[in-house]
Amino acid sequence: MTSMSWAEGKPIKGVLLDISGVLRDGHEAIAGSVDAFHKLMKSGLEVRLVTNESQVTRQGSSDTLQSLGYQGVLLENIFAPAPLLAKELLKHGHRPHLLVHPKVKPEFDAVIDQISQSEGETDPTCVVIADAAEYFTYESMNTAFRILLSMQQKGLDPKLFTLGRGRYYKENGLLWMDVGPFVTALEYGLDIKAELFGKPSPVFFHTALSSLSSDGEISADEVVMIGDDIIGDVQGAMDAGMRGVLVRTGKFRPEDENHPTIKPSGIVDNLASAVDMILRGCNTN
Amino acid sequence: MTSMSWAEGKPIKGVLLDISGVLRDGHEAIAGSVDAFHKLMKSGLEVRLVTNESQVTRQGSSDTLQSLGYQGVLLENIFAPAPLLAKELLKHGHRPHLLVHPKVKPEFDAVIDQISQSEGETDPTCVVIADAAEYFTYESMNTAFRILLSMQQKGLDPKLFTLGRGRYYKENGLLWMDVGPFVTALEYGLDIKAELFGKPSPVFFHTALSSLSSDGEISADEVVMIGDDIIGDVQGAMDAGMRGVLVRTGKFRPEDENHPTIKPSGIVDNLASAVDMILRGCNTN
Numbered sequence: 001m002t003s004m005s006w007a008e009g010k011p012i013k014g015v016l017l018d019i020s021g022v023l024r025d026g027h028e029a030i031a032g033s034v035d036a037f038h039k040l041m042k043s044g045l046e047v048r049l050v051t052n053e054s055q056v057t058r059q060g061s062s063d064t065l066q067s068l069g070y071q072g073v074l075l076e077n078i079f080a081p082a083p084l085l086a087k088e089l090l091k092h093g094h095r096p097h098l099l100v101h102p103k104v105k106p107e108f109d110a111v112i113d114q115i116s117q118s119e120g121e122t123d124p125t126c127v128v129i130a131d132a133a134e135y136f137t138y139e140s141m142n143t144a145f146r147i148l149l150s151m152q153q154k155g156l157d158p159k160l161f162t163l164g165r166g167r168y169y170k171e172n173g174l175l176w177m178d179v180g181p182f183v184t185a186l187e188y189g190l191d192i193k194a195e196l197f198g199k200p201s202p203v204f205f206h207t208a209l210s211s212l213s214s215d216g217e218i219s220a221d222e223v224v225m226i227g228d229d230i231i232g233d234v235q236g237a238m239d240a241g242m243r244g245v246l247v248r249t250g251k252f253r254p255e256d257e258n259h260p261t262i263k264p265s266g267i268v269d270n271l272a273s274a275v276d277m278i279l280r281g282c283n284t285n
Numbered sequence: 286m287t288s289m290s291w292a293e294g295k296p297i298k299g300v301l302l303d304i305s306g307v308l309r310d311g312h313e314a315i316a317g318s319v320d321a322f323h324k325l326m327k328s329g330l331e332v333r334l335v336t337n338e339s340q341v342t343r344q345g346s347s348d349t350l351q352s353l354g355y356q357g358v359l360l361e362n363i364f365a366p367a368p369l370l371a372k373e374l375l376k377h378g379h380r381p382h383l384l385v386h387p388k389v390k391p392e393f394d395a396v397i398d399q400i401s402q403s404e405g406e407t408d409p410t411c412v413v414i415a416d417a418a419e420y421f422t423y424e425s426m427n428t429a430f431r432i433l434l435s436m437q438q439k440g441l442d443p444k445l446f447t448l449g450r451g452r453y454y455k456e457n458g459l460l461w462m463d464v465g466p467f468v469t470a471l472e473y474g475l476d477i478k479a480e481l482f483g484k485p486s487p488v489f490f491h492t493a494l495s496s497l498s499s500d501g502e503i504s505a506d507e508v509v510m511i512g513d514d515i516i517g518d519v520q521g522a523m524d525a526g527m528r529g530v531l532v533r534t535g536k537f538r539p540e541d542e543n544h545p546t547i548k549p550s551g552i553v554d555n556l557a558s559a560v561d562m563i564l565r566g567c568n569t570n
Contacts, residue, residue, distance in 0.1 A: 138421045138462070145453070145462050167474045168430070177423070177430050181474040185466035189452045 006224060006243045006265030007281045014046040014212040014223040015278060016205075016237065019053060019061065019078075021228030021250015022271050026171050029068040030249050032272035040275050041072050046212045050079045050205070050225065052198045052232060054130035054163035054179060055101045058083060079208045081163035081198035082107040085128065088197075090114060097124035099144045100163075101132050125151075126159035129186065129194070131166075131179040141185065148190050160186060160194040166232060170251055199229070200236025209240070224265070226274050230256045234264045245274055291509060291528045291550030292566045299497040299508040300325060300563060301364075301490075301522065304336040304346065306513030306535015307556050311456050314353040315534050317557035325560050326357050331497045335364045335490070335510065337483045337517060339415035339448035339464060340386045343368060364493045366448035366483035367392035370413065373482075375399060382409035384429045385448070386417050410436075411444035414471065414479070416451075416464040426470065433475050445471060445479040451517065455536055484514070485521025494525070509550070511559050515541045519549045530559055 017023065023033050040047055053061055058078040065073050082104050089096055089111045098108060108128075115122070127144045148158040166178035183194050198204055205225070212218045220241030227233020228250030237244035243265035246256060257267060268274045302308065308318050325332055338346055343363040350358050367389050374381055374396045383393060393413075400407070412429045433443040451463035468479050483489055490510070497503045505526030512518020513535030522529035528550035531541060542552060553559045 134423045136423045136426070138417075138419045141421070141466075142460075142462055145466075146460060149453075149460060167476075168434075175427075175431060175434060177427055177470075177474055181426075181430075181470035184473040185462075185470040188469040189462050189466040191452075 006245055007277060009243070010219075010222050012045065012222060012224050012243075012278055012281060013218045014048070014209075015040060016048050016050045016208055016212075016223060016225040016242070017271070018225075018227035018229065018233050018250075019049055019051040019065070020169065021252070022226055022247055023049075023065060023070060024068055025250055026173075027064075027068075029070070030270060032270055034069045036270075036272040036275040037070055038072075039279065043279055045278070046218065048077050048079055048208050048212060049073065050199065050208050050227075052081060052164045052166060054081055054104055054198070055133060056103050057106050059106075060103060077211075079204070079211070080107075081204065082130065084204070084207060085161055085163065085197040086111050089126070089128075094159075095122065095125045096128045096161075097126070097144060097147050098128050099132055099135075099140055100128060100130040101135055104130060126161060127186075128161045128163070129179060129183050130163035132182070133176070136182050141182070145186060145189055148186065148192070152190060152192075158190055158192050160190075160192060162194040162196055162198075164198045164232075165196055165200075166229070199227075199232040200239065202236070202240040205237055205240035205242065209242075224278065226271060228252045230259055230262050230264065235262045238262075238265065247271060247274060291530055292562060294528070295504075295507050297330065297507060297509050297528075297563055297566060298503045299331040299333070299494075301333050301335045301493055301497075301508060301510040301527070302556070303510075303512035303514065303518050303535075304334055304338060304350070304363075305454065306537070307511055307532055308334075308350060308355060309353055310535055311458075312349075312353075314355070315555060317555055319354045321555075321557040321560040322355055323357075324564070328564055330563070331503065333362050333364055333493050333496060334358065335484065335493050337366060337449045337451060339366055339389055339483070340418060341388050342391050344391075345388060362496075364489070364496070365392075366489065367415065369489070369492060370446055370448065370482040371396050374411070374413075379444075380407065380410045381413045381446075382411070382429060382432050383413050384417055384420075384425055385413060385415040386420055389415055411446060412471075413446045413448070414464060414468050415448035417467070418461070421467050426467070430471060430474055433471065433477070437475060437477075443475055443477050445475075445477060447479040447481055447483075449483045449517075450481060450485075451514070484512075484517040485524065487521070487525040490522055490525035490527065494527075509563065511556060513537045515544055515547050515549065520547045523547075523550070532556060532559060 058075050062073050086108050095115050151158040162183040165180040167180045168175050168178050224243040225237030226245045228247050234244035234246050245266040246264040249270045343360050347358050371393050380400050436443040447468040450465040452465045453460050453463050509528040510522030511530045513532050519529035519531050530551040531549040534555045
């Protein structure tokens with residue numbers, strides 16, 4: 001992995017921003033981030049929000065940002081795992097069993113409508129797991145487990161899609177287990193491997209990249225991802241050929257600066273510093 | 286691993302029996318097992334029950350067996366992970382946080398008493414996880430997670446003891462997730478490895494072996510373990526130098542007969558067949 005400064009290389013044309021830990025920390029905007037965001041939006045660079053939030057719809061996510069002062073966030077510019085997976089499920093005619101938070105269920109409405117309109121089989125063909133938080137119960141875990149086990153026993157592929165592999169996150173001053181541990185529990189119980197929709201999956205970054213390119217060609221090496229998660233944001237983006245910049249806000253921990261294998265393209269104090277560097281770089285190129 | 290018939294080798298002097306899937310299936314005795322058990326008890330061979338049950342006390346386990354017609358089961362002849370771990374915790378002055386089923390908590394009474402009598406620190410020094418069943422909630426998992434994370438953040442060893450690694454079991458006609466998936470969830474969330482008390486840990490089998498030897502020397506190669514779990518019972522016993530015999534009752538599945546790496550010392554229909562073979566072997570040696 002390159003240790004080249006992130007300001008080197010091709011000029012930056014597209015910027016991907018993580019939401020939690022970069023724009024906001026729980027229910028508060030991160031200091032300086034609102035102004036930095038607006039400066040970036042006015043710069044003419046293409047900006048997209050790339051989040052692993054799987055506990056809310058994009059609408060919910062956008063409403064929260066607006067309430068914190070962020071202007072000009074368009075729904076179609078938020079890339080979250082749930083709507084992308086929903087599109088895939090529709091395309092392949094899947095009937096998912098959803099082990100997800102009720103707040104994110106509306107993203108799957110079109111899939112559920114398709115099932116209720118068809119008159120064929122009704123057994124689930126896959127399980128979708130996301131950050132269900134307090135809806136992770138022994139009962140809900142066993143239900144998902146039994147559905148997958150019964151597929152396995154019928155000789156079918158026990159398909160498990162996960163909207164993330166995060167270990168934990170901070171919210172309201174407390175640390176909370178994310179979807180990662182719970183999907184790992186099902187994987188162990190069934191001896192299977194879930195398919196990831198979300199960061200750090202390169203497929204997920206490529207989807208955001210194609211959207212950036214819709215108004216003209218932008219290649220991966222002209223894009224920078226800014227996030228607080230050294231694996232999900234930084235490594236994921238770099239694996240997809242982009243630059244990956246780590247901010248010292250959100251879930252950042254000092255030991256991330258000396259990660260044994262991941263060397264970010266850059267490490268900066270916060271979004272404000274990152275935006276300053278990007279805009280300076282753009283002016284000089 | 287040897288493929289020698291289990292009737293070959295030194296004469297058998299000690300017999301270890303799994304409980305669930307060998308003596309009983311949920312709330313029913315397995316056909317023929319009550320008589321076979323009594324025959325074995327009268328044979329003069331040393332018999333111990335070796336179980337990974339971590340949802341009940343030994344007393345509860347023994348009461349259930351008695352209600353199904355099993356006579357002569359002594360508490361001190363039941364080897365279960367909880368009382369063994371409790372002894373270890375006492376010895377090392379540990380203050381455990383218990384993520385276990387309320388029904389098994391009495392096994393830890395002495396440990397809790399010791400803590401309440403001391404006047405020093407009260408923070409837990411380890412977490413114990415067992416088959417907590419419906420007590421596995423998002424809240425209880427997060428509590429255990431935060432205790433371990435805070436040890437990690439203080440530079441302490443985040444000690445996690447588990448009373449098993451079972452994937453699932455059958456009870457009342459349904460399959461239920463066992464402790465394995467939930468301990469794996471914590472391991473993933475914290476990037477740590479739990480320490481196992483229970484089958485297939487060789488230490489656990491050796492403890493049962495020392496008890497067998499208390500009235501005279503019995504070595505591992507004079508002992509046979511009979512169980513329905515090809516990993517927990519058969520591989521565990523064989524790794525400890527014993528013979529491991531698989532029964533076709535309980536959670537046995539036909540594919541276990543052709544396991545890619547584990548070749549049991551023998552595979553028999555049920556406990557009755559196993560006891561017949563043992564007693565025949567004893568007579569001819």
